[in-house]
Amino acid sequence: MQKSNIPLGIHWEAVEADPRFQALHREKNKFLWRMMLFTLIFYFLLPISTAYFQDILKVKTWGVINVGLLFALSQFIVAWAIAVIYAKRANAEFDARSKALVKDAHNIRTVI
């Protein structure tokens, strides 16, 4: 928390400017914001359609099950799918790349 506690030898600005960090944070951000945006649009379609497009939700598709129920259930599938996709990519890729940076951090000195 306090700046005085920071171990000597890490040059934060240099690490931040390191091309590996720049590439990592750019790719990570792009990936995160895309998923976040998709989730928000997909979720808000539900209250918007229950408010303004009830006729579509009332269409029966499978016995008494209507589009509205399927749409609500699909939100669960989407939420889980996003969690799994993100966790897989983060575990396989982002973790390894940030670990490599952390290992090398003491040697990154010059701001490029």
Place this chain on the structure above:
Amino acid sequence: MNIKSMNKVLLIIATLQTAPVLATPKKYAAVSAEYRWLTFLVFSSIIAATMYITYWASKRVKSTEDFYAAGNSISGLQNGWAIAGDYLSAASFLGIAGLISLYGYDGFMYSVGFLMGYIAVLLVIAEPCRNIGKYTLGDILAFRNDPKKARMVAALSTITVSIFYLTAQMVGGGVLVKTLIGIDYEVSVIAVGTLMLAYVVFGGMVATTYVQIVKAVLLVIASLVLVTLVWLPYGFSLPAFLQAVVSDSKVQAQVAKLLGTAASSMSAQELGQRFLEPGLFLKDPIDQISLGMALVFGTAGLPHILMRFFTVPNAQEARKSVVWAMAIIGGFYVLTLFLGFGAAIHVGPETIGGIDKGGNMAAPLLAQYLGGGENSLLGNFMLAFVAAVAFATIVAVVAGLVLASASAIAHDLYVNVIKDGNTSQAQQMQAAKIASICVGVVAILIGILAKGQNVAHLVGMAFAVAASSNLPAIFLTLYWKKCNTTGVVMGMLIGAGSAILLVLISPNMTYPQKMVADAKTVLEGAVGQPAIAAKASEGFICELFTFCQKAEPAKPTVETLDSVPFQTKLVNSEIDHDTPPEEIIKAQIKIAALKKQIEKAKEDLAKYQNQTTSQLTSMMGLEKPLFRLKNPGIISIPLGFLMVVLFSLLTHDKRAEDLWEELYVRQNTGLHVEGVLH
């Protein structure tokens, strides 16, 4: 539509609407006296188990690290269960099952919003918070902002959100225990409070976490058993089960009651189908979107959820814990669909709504029915088990909230603001325990004072404040280089302030003058009014505020008993019996409904008869709500974000800029998360 089905529908409506007036409703006690021992046995075993956990945990709590963050010793899987436990509070376990049993589809809409909130937690909040923070929200905000100012405003916001959430839990818990085992409201509130304090003071975060895990596992097991019993007769087929819901006469009667006169042209099957369609509970479209925003953005700002990410050793475990939490919470919410519909077909919406207006008893009553009913040993055992799990839920969630507020008071305000961080480990522990006891006592007092108050909107309000104040501050501190102290302080104050203010002038409050006027209209009758068209120029603002006229549908004429002499005579058999039977049933419905309204109107009038007109205002001195929506999110959330951005751009803060690179590298990589913090 043929006459036969028409008659059936009318009969349904007639029995429903006349029942409360014509027949004295049976006085309901959830557990009969001869089975009280069983309830006590089940409750005591669960309480004893949690006390053992607390005893075991107390030996492990030696430092503030242990007290606030369980010594970072919780694994991702364990933390996932604990987060699920925190989130599956009484409101979502009992409340959502209840809403589904009473209103069908609309109840399920809540489940979806609650789960989707975790996407934001997973993608943008959990890992950075673990990498940057130590014990509290204040730690995260103090990293690059002015530490004292940031901690003060973070503590204020944490305490506000926790108190709203906590009050709803305490009142809900008091009512639940009173209904289930028949002890006094005050006694049950004190019991919840004392037990919770025992967990927190002796076992800190270690006990709170493990109690949450045990409770969440019990909750999921109980729900799985109930859902299996509900679904098994239909061969685990979803269409077959829902067909049974649609064809159930109790469900059809409930829809007929909710739709009123609009139901008279619908067949029984159509009425049942309507239960699976939106619009029976949530009526105002903009209010729905506003609530959705509060749920989706608020989860990431709840202090007792944020605090859970400090209990795991690193960002990878934090990520794992959110994924587990989403699997458990989502799975549980799918189960609520079956619990709610199961309760609707087996217990019936009328019985559920008769015991508790919000439907909170749906799940416990379903358990009793599935075990063999009111007079069976197994039925009462299952009721007691579900009730005890619900009780444990409330105690554990309150414990988490008290711990979050206590850490804000002791760690942020006392240790870091008042004492400048110059305190010994022993002093810090003492401060933490004293703060916990104070918050706990306040929680008990609020619980007792709020007896009989309508607290349902408080959970929504907690989410709205968290979404309008905590989320913008955390999010922009972590991801926006130009964010600074003034932005965070002003954004949090204005975001939280606007959310609270809008709720205070919203329809959630009680407006005596409107109640009196409505009661008088019912007693004296009123002539119908034509529809009012909105002025085109005012548009959207008029959807939100009442100072301009919103488009309104035509108002029907209000009838009194005097204005319907023909029907009165029919019901009293003063007219020859050659009137067709459906006419008589129609008349019975009408008279019964009128009598019920009149009774309610007289009660309302009696309540305010001794007050002058000037005294007849809401808490804020208003005669009618100024704000139309029940949830303020649609205004306060964008406002919170906007204010952080605006004030950050207007001011200059060297510290916030200097520390940006360090914060950004650390939140992304977790570099030196351990080395720096100790």
